[in-house]
Amino acid sequence: MQIQLNKNKTLPIDCKHFIDGQYIPSFNQKTFLNINPATEEVLGKISEGGELEIDLAVKAARRALKGEWKHFTTEQRSIVLRKIGDGILARKEELAALEAMDTGKPYELALEVDITRSAYNFYFFADYITSLGTESHMQNQTALHYSYRRPVGVVGMINPWNLPLLLLTWKLAPCLAAGNTTVMKPAELTPMTATILAEICKEAGVPDGVINIVHGFGANGAGSALTEHPDVDAITFTGETKTGTAIMKAAAPTLKKLSFELGGKNPNIIFADSNLDEVIETTLKSSFMNQGEVCLCGSRIYIERSIYQEFLEKFVEKTNELKIGDPFEEGTKVGAVIGKEHYDKVLSYIEIAKEDGGTILTGGSRPEHLSSGYFISPTIISGLSHDSRCVKEEIFGPVVTVLPFDTEDEVIERANDTHYGLGATIWTNDLRKAHRVAHQIEAGIIWVNTWYLRDLRTPFGGMKQSGIGREGGIHSFEFYSELSNITIKL
Numbered sequence: 001m002q003i004q005l006n007k008n009k010t011l012p013i014d015c016k017h018f019i020d021g022q023y024i025p026s027f028n029q030k031t032f033l034n035i036n037p038a039t040e041e042v043l044g045k046i047s048e049g050g051e052l053e054i055d056l057a058v059k060a061a062r063r064a065l066k067g068e069w070k071h072f073t074t075e076q077r078s079i080v081l082r083k084i085g086d087g088i089l090a091r092k093e094e095l096a097a098l099e100a101m102d103t104g105k106p107y108e109l110a111l112e113v114d115i116t117r118s119a120y121n122f123y124f125f126a127d128y129i130t131s132l133g134t135e136s137h138m139q140n141q142t143a144l145h146y147s148y149r150r151p152v153g154v155v156g157m158i159n160p161w162n163l164p165l166l167l168l169t170w171k172l173a174p175c176l177a178a179g180n181t182t183v184m185k186p187a188e189l190t191p192m193t194a195t196i197l198a199e200i201c202k203e204a205g206v207p208d209g210v211i212n213i214v215h216g217f218g219a220n221g222a223g224s225a226l227t228e229h230p231d232v233d234a235i236t237f238t239g240e241t242k243t244g245t246a247i248m249k250a251a252a253p254t255l256k257k258l259s260f261e262l263g264g265k266n267p268n269i270i271f272a273d274s275n276l277d278e279v280i281e282t283t284l285k286s287s288f289m290n291q292g293e294v295c296l297c298g299s300r301i302y303i304e305r306s307i308y309q310e311f312l313e314k315f316v317e318k319t320n321e322l323k324i325g326d327p328f329e330e331g332t333k334v335g336a337v338i339g340k341e342h343y344d345k346v347l348s349y350i351e352i353a354k355e356d357g358g359t360i361l362t363g364g365s366r367p368e369h370l371s372s373g374y375f376i377s378p379t380i381i382s383g384l385s386h387d388s389r390c391v392k393e394e395i396f397g398p399v400v401t402v403l404p405f406d407t408e409d410e411v412i413e414r415a416n417d418t419h420y421g422l423g424a425t426i427w428t429n430d431l432r433k434a435h436r437v438a439h440q441i442e443a444g445i446i447w448v449n450t451w452y453l454r455d456l457r458t459p460f461g462g463m464k465q466s467g468i469g470r471e472g473g474i475h476s477f478e479f480y481s482e483l484s485n486i487t488i489k490l
């Protein structure tokens with residue numbers, strides 16, 4: 001399926017399943033529509049899979065585990081992974097355009113972050129496997145113990161719509177590196193880049209059946225069919241916390257191995273001794289990058305009282321300068337949110353903020369110059385109490401709350417007063433304070449004087465209701481492989 005596509009794309013673009021190396025429609029020919037959230041136009045039809053398509057895909061993945069893929073050496077898998085990375089970069093403009101159309105995000109962001117990082121996910125794990133070792137222990141002179149790593153088997157992947165290709169490849173690269181096969185279900189709202197990736201993988205030499213894609217819905221659809229399927233060994237999921245609960249229940253009867261990266265309500269803690277210009281520049285990104293639709297966004301901003309007013313003035317001024325609108329226009333920093341349902345949800349939180357006595361310092365509604373598309377101006381809300389739903393719940397849009405604090409202990413308590421524990425950012429030039437506070441914040445990913453600085457060797461994931469397990473570097477292999485210990489008596 002070669003789509004010649006640039007910013008002047010040709011529609012419609014239909015997305016079929018990819019099973020056992022072939023693009024196929026659903027058995028019953030069922031489809032649903034894919035909508036561009038920035039224009040509200042129909043992009044094409046998506047095949048709607050269910051139990052039958054999932055079963056076909058799982059059988060193909062199970063067969064492929066025992067086929068030629070099983071005999072690929074580490075070096076051969078590494079070469080294939082590098083070729084997939086090359087294949088992504090060779091089509092980066094096309095993939096970025098598809099991602100922008102599917103999600104509503106700025107094309108420049110898709111090119112710079114989503115697509116580049118997707119290729120890098122493959123390059124990183126291509127290198128990583130060639131130096132991956134296992135432990136061995138000599139027990140006195142009587143026995144040698146060593147561990148042996150093998151694939152988990154068929155891995156089910158359930159992906160969200162916010163960073164479609166980036167998050168799918170973050171799972172797929174280590175999954176293939178470790179020798180597994182997979183059935184992937186992209187989010188129903190963002191099917192396009194995954195569909196193209198299948199072709200890139202095939203061209204890179206991934207044998208038929210190793211990767212399979214089934215499109216469709218989550219509950220009572222392809223998603224639940226995948227999580228319930230008895231012949232799937234593991235599920236990796238990124239998305240909402242309550243979906244994680246449903247998947248855990250569905251996976252329990254067959255005791256699947258699970259890795260969950262769930263929602264967040266991340267604190268951004270700004271101490272008075274930080275460099276304010278640097279804080280503002282990064283806080284604009286941590287608040288509004290990708291329309292705030294990144295689970296790592298710092299949507300609760302706590303500012304030490306002595307710089308509260310100065311911070312607000314500068315932050316509001318710089319936020320008002322962000323260009324919002326057509327994702328394909330040069331310089332656009334904020335695009336459309338993912339769709340009508342999410343648009344209504346985000347706006348409903350702004351209404352809650354007003355009812356709770358909050359002050360909308362900027363934004364709060366659709367920008368006047370954009371009459372269609374699901375656009376919401378970057379919104380900053382002050383004056384809320386700590387228990388307002390806007391401060392407590394994940395909004396996942398271009399909306400942040402700002403609150404002053406007086407002491408270190410107070411802000412630590414506020415930051416931890418949530419069921420989530422994904423990310424946090426701390427701004428201070430006091431080294432001791434940075435460590436002291438970081439050690440007390442209940443989050444899996446803590447940045448000091450930066451945000452979204454990623455090193456793929458590091459453990460990535462959340463604590464509390466933000467996730468189960470970690471991925472990245474060796475942590476990915478803890479999930480995507482099984483270790484056996486072998487003891488030899490000497």
Ligand SMILES: NC(=O)C1=CN([C@@H]2O[C@H](COP(=O)(O)OP(=O)(O)OC[C@H]3O[C@@H](n4cnc5c(N)ncnc54)[C@H](O)[C@@H]3O)[C@@H](O)[C@H]2O)C=CC1
Pocket residue numbers: 158159160161162185186187188216217218219220222223224227238239240241243244246247261262263264294295342345394395396
């Ligand atoms: N990375 C994150 O933390 C993300 C968080 N969200 C949050 O979730 C909210 C809703 O967005 P959704 O797209 O509906 O997220 P979601 O968690 O419902 O969907 C993510 C994926 O899970 C699948 N899914 C849904 N229910 C399932 C089930 N019962 N069994 C198996 N698969 C299932 C969906 O089809 C999709 O592929 C957002 O407003 C946001 O707050 C959404 C996307 C990413």
Ligand SMILES: O=C(O)/C=C/C=C(\O)C(=O)O
Pocket residue numbers: 160162163167170238239261293294295296454
């Ligand atoms: O791996 C990254 O760089 C980004 C991860 C972001 C998420 O997992 C998310 O928004 O869900």
